[in-house]
Amino acid sequence: MATFKEALQGLANATANLSSLQVFTYTGDVNSVLTKDGGGIDWDQLFTKSKANDGALKLVAATKVLFDGDTYNFQTSEKLDRLDALLEIHEKSVNNSRLARQSLIQFFMDGLKNAVK
Amino acid sequence: MNAPIWDAVLDEIRREIHRRGTQPLHLQAPARPDEILVDPYRRLQGLLERLTRAERQLELAPLPAGDTSWGEEVRPGNKEHNLRKSAVRARLELLGYAPGAEGDSSTLRQAVRQFQQDAQIDVDGWVGRQTWEALDEFITLEPPLQLERWYPSGGSPCPALVRATALRLRMLGFEATPTDREELLAEPLAAFRRAARELGLPAGAEVPERQVVALLFDDELLLSIAARGLEGQTVLGPQDLETPEADATSRMLRRMVRNELWLQGYEVGDLRVSTQVAPGQKGLADGLRVYWSHRALPPGETIERRSKLIDVTLFAALQQDQGALTGDDAKAHEHVSSFVASHLEEFRQAWEHTIPCRPVFFIWDGVKRGARWLQKQIAGLSSLAEVVSKGVEYAKAFVWNMVRYVFQQGSKIFSTVRRAVAALIHGVQPFLDGSIRVGQGLGRVECQIALNGSLGVFIGSQASPSAADTLAARLEQMSQCLSASSLIFAEILRAELKLLKGPIGWMALLSHLVKDAPRWQSYLAQVAELPDHPDPTATLQFQTEAALEPPPQRNWLRRLVILAAGVLVVSGTGLVAWQVGALSRPTSSAEWLQLVGVILGLPILGGLAAWVVRKWLRSRLGL
Numbered sequence: 001m002a003t004f005k006e007a008l009q010g011l012a013n014a015t016a017n018l019s020s021l022q023v024f025t026y027t028g029d030v031n032s033v034l035t036k037d038g039g040g041i042d043w044d045q046l047f048t049k050s051k052a053n054d055g056a057l058k059l060v061a062a063t064k065v066l067f068d069g070d071t072y073n074f075q076t077s078e079k080l081d082r083l084d085a086l087l088e089i090h091e092k093s094v095n096n097s098r099l100a101r102q103s104l105i106q107f108f109m110d111g112l113k114n115a116v117k
Numbered sequence: 118m119n120a121p122i123w124d125a126v127l128d129e130i131r132r133e134i135h136r137r138g139t140q141p142l143h144l145q146a147p148a149r150p151d152e153i154l155v156d157p158y159r160r161l162q163g164l165l166e167r168l169t170r171a172e173r174q175l176e177l178a179p180l181p182a183g184d185t186s187w188g189e190e191v192r193p194g195n196k197e198h199n200l201r202k203s204a205v206r207a208r209l210e211l212l213g214y215a216p217g218a219e220g221d222s223s224t225l226r227q228a229v230r231q232f233q234q235d236a237q238i239d240v241d242g243w244v245g246r247q248t249w250e251a252l253d254e255f256i257t258l259e260p261p262l263q264l265e266r267w268y269p270s271g272g273s274p275c276p277a278l279v280r281a282t283a284l285r286l287r288m289l290g291f292e293a294t295p296t297d298r299e300e301l302l303a304e305p306l307a308a309f310r311r312a313a314r315e316l317g318l319p320a321g322a323e324v325p326e327r328q329v330v331a332l333l334f335d336d337e338l339l340l341s342i343a344a345r346g347l348e349g350q351t352v353l354g355p356q357d358l359e360t361p362e363a364d365a366t367s368r369m370l371r372r373m374v375r376n377e378l379w380l381q382g383y384e385v386g387d388l389r390v391s392t393q394v395a396p397g398q399k400g401l402a403d404g405l406r407v408y409w410s411h412r413a414l415p416p417g418e419t420i421e422r423r424s425k426l427i428d429v430t431l432f433a434a435l436q437q438d439q440g441a442l443t444g445d446d447a448k449a450h451e452h453v454s455s456f457v458a459s460h461l462e463e464f465r466q467a468w469e470h471t472i473p474c475r476p477v478f479f480i481w482d483g484v485k486r487g488a489r490w491l492q493k494q495i496a497g498l499s500s501l502a503e504v505v506s507k508g509v510e511y512a513k514a515f516v517w518n519m520v521r522y523v524f525q526q527g528s529k530i531f532s533t534v535r536r537a538v539a540a541l542i543h544g545v546q547p548f549l550d551g552s553i554r555v556g557q558g559l560g561r562v563e564c565q566i567a568l569n570g571s572l573g574v575f576i577g578s579q580a581s582p583s584a585a586d587t588l589a590a591r592l593e594q595m596s597q598c599l600s601a602s603s604l605i606f607a608e609i610l611r612a613e614l615k616l617l618k619g620p621i622g623w624m625a626l627l628s629h630l631v632k633d634a635p636r637w638q639s640y641l642a643q644v645a646e647l648p649d650h651p652d653p654t655a656t657l658q659f660q661t662e663a664a665l666e667p668p669p670q671r672n673w674l675r676r677l678v679i680l681a682a683g684v685l686v687v688s689g690t691g692l693v694a695w696q697v698g699a700l701s702r703p704t705s706s707a708e709w710l711q712l713v714g715v716i717l718g719l720p721i722l723g724g725l726a727a728w729v730v731r732k733w734l735r736s737r738l739g740l
Binding site for chain 2: 020021022023024025026027028029030031033040041043046060082085086089090092093094096097098099100101102103104106107
């Protein structure tokens with residue numbers, strides 16, 4: 001349970017810094033974005049590589065939700081294969097991410113607020 | 118309140134504890150969580166620890182959280198409570214399984230597996246909700262039984278139902294040994310048919326066996342039809358409990374009454390022995406004495422006489438009790454919980470004395486009957502003093518039912534909390550892992566999850582729609598688990614804090630939670646309905662597909678280039694051979710060296726040239 005506790009602590013800390021929520025959805029050749037050891041995706045380089053426009057990686061959509069509820073969206077203008085499906089999963093990801101975020105706030109913030117009433 | 122009588126009630130329970138060799142509970146006041154007001158994380162940790170302590174102290178027996186697919190993953194966090202284990206062991210023994218002695222978990226697990234196999238439910242040796250509810254159906258005398266599930270029309274009963282049928286027959290006084298073989302019950306079932314027919318019940322030879330089994334398991338129907346049948350009955354006269362059980366029919370009647378009183382919480386002695394009055398032993402007559410002590414007696418009757426008589430008047434009264442259902446369940450629940458809350462100290466005493474005394478009983482049977490009986494009694498009573506003034510035995514029955522009612526509600530609430538813990542862990546896990554990955558290779562779909570909830574989603578160029586759906590489903594599951602669990606924990610924190618501000622303990626918390634039991638029921642339903650993992654076969658199928666190399670596509674341009682390169686090499690070699698031939702045969706060492714160099718070197722140069730061309734074409738044409 002130690003790791004679970006650590007995760008909770010991390011979440012508790014993260015809720016203090018909830019200025020915005022961002023969701024990026026990419027598609028393309030996985031080989032072009034793997035880490036050097038080939039084990040996982042190099043998420044840090046993903047955004048840069050997708051802008052390189054070498055054809056291997058595309059940014060499908062990006063959403064930024066600000067704390068006050070304002071939302072900024074980007075959607076690719078390229079005619080990608082299965083674009084509708086990709087946008088659908090992006091939308092689902094945004095919704096689920098928002099719900100998860102709201103739940104954490106509800107627990108760590110609202111719970112505390114009610115507790116000290 | 119009339120303290121001496123209340124003390125007598127507790128003494129009576131204490132004596133029973135002594136007889137059973139159990140120890141009374143000593144509930145301790147919970148630590149006040151003042152320090153956790155500041156930090157929600159520490160507050161949550163403290164809450165879980167305190168709830169675990171409360172659960173242990175109150176001897177509650179919630180179901181383990183591992184009764185859903187997502188709960189399975191956090192099984193190490195689950196535990197099966199000793200109290201519930203005792204109940205499971207007792208139930209399995211009654212059905213004729215061999216669950217082993219107290220503390221022998223491996224034999225118990227084996228017996229649970231056997232039961233699950235016999236009941237044709239998931240076999241994992243784990244008493245989750247499905248297994249618990251199946252045991253409930255087979256053991257409890259209260260309907261409903263899902264007959265179609267255990268005994269399909271046109272089919273045969275599952276082995277577990279056969280065992281339960283044997284038990285039910287024994288409870289009604291028929292000779293039926295524990296067995297899972299249907300044919301071994303033919304004789305006792307035939308005896309039941311005869312007795313039932315004599316009472317006017319529809320159980321003749323023309324009635325299919327499945328229907329007879331249904332009747333056997335419907336205790337309420339059995340009682341009401343028997344009551345109606347007895348009204349016009351001349352063969353079966355009143356029966357005196359001073360006399361032995363004469364035949365199968367009178368034995369069945371007596372045992373039906375005893376079962377009914379037992380379900381209502383009265384002391385009726387050992388359910389396995391004869392109902393005839395035995396000096397110095399608790400029995401059906403004692404239960405009837407208490408029963409008639411708080412009911413209006415028929416004119417000219419005395420409690421003493423009625424306590425030894427099984428007749429149409431008694432059946433009519435029992436049937437009337439069954440019909441006296443309270444209209445508004447929510448209101449009845451409020452009455453009971455308010456009554457408990459206004460007598461907290463007495464309730465604590467009763468709990469401490471009662472729970473260790475009859476642990477199995479509390480999570481066993483008569484839940485609905487006991488609750489109905491209690492609600493009816495409380496409607497006519499204003500205080501506990503009034504309860505105890507009706508006599509020690511009546512007060513004992515009242516206490517049994519009150520504690521049992523709260524126990525049932527409390528266990529459900531703690532089940533909710535356990536599931537909420539499992540859901541929280543499951544919801545937090547992806548944050549802990551940092552990512553969710555589905556599939557591999559070009560079909561890989563992956564999602565990176567930051568602690569603040571931000572996501573990066575990558576969908577491989579050849580990812581199948583099912584892989585993307587799997588990822589979306591997991592994200593949905595994560596968010597819903599977090600949503601449900603955070604709602605529940607916030608609610609508990611509020612309730613706990615409000616209560617712990619005063620000098621009250623777990624009893625107050627329990628009674629407060631019980632007061633809100635309907636809401637907790639809805640939470641329980643909400644957590645239970647959380648989506649499980651996506652269909653594992655779909656995932657497996659996808660992973661299998663991804664693990665295989667995708668079928669090669671026919672790229673004609675690439676083939677053309679390779680062919681051209683091959684032609685180039687062969688032509689070059691031919692040209693060299695022609696040139697060498699033109700030079701005539703070598704005669705000196707230098708000419709021989711030149712020949713070997715040309716033969717070996719030119720094809721290498723040709724291959725190198727072809728490789729360069731191919732690379733160049735690949736980069737330009739995207740081959």
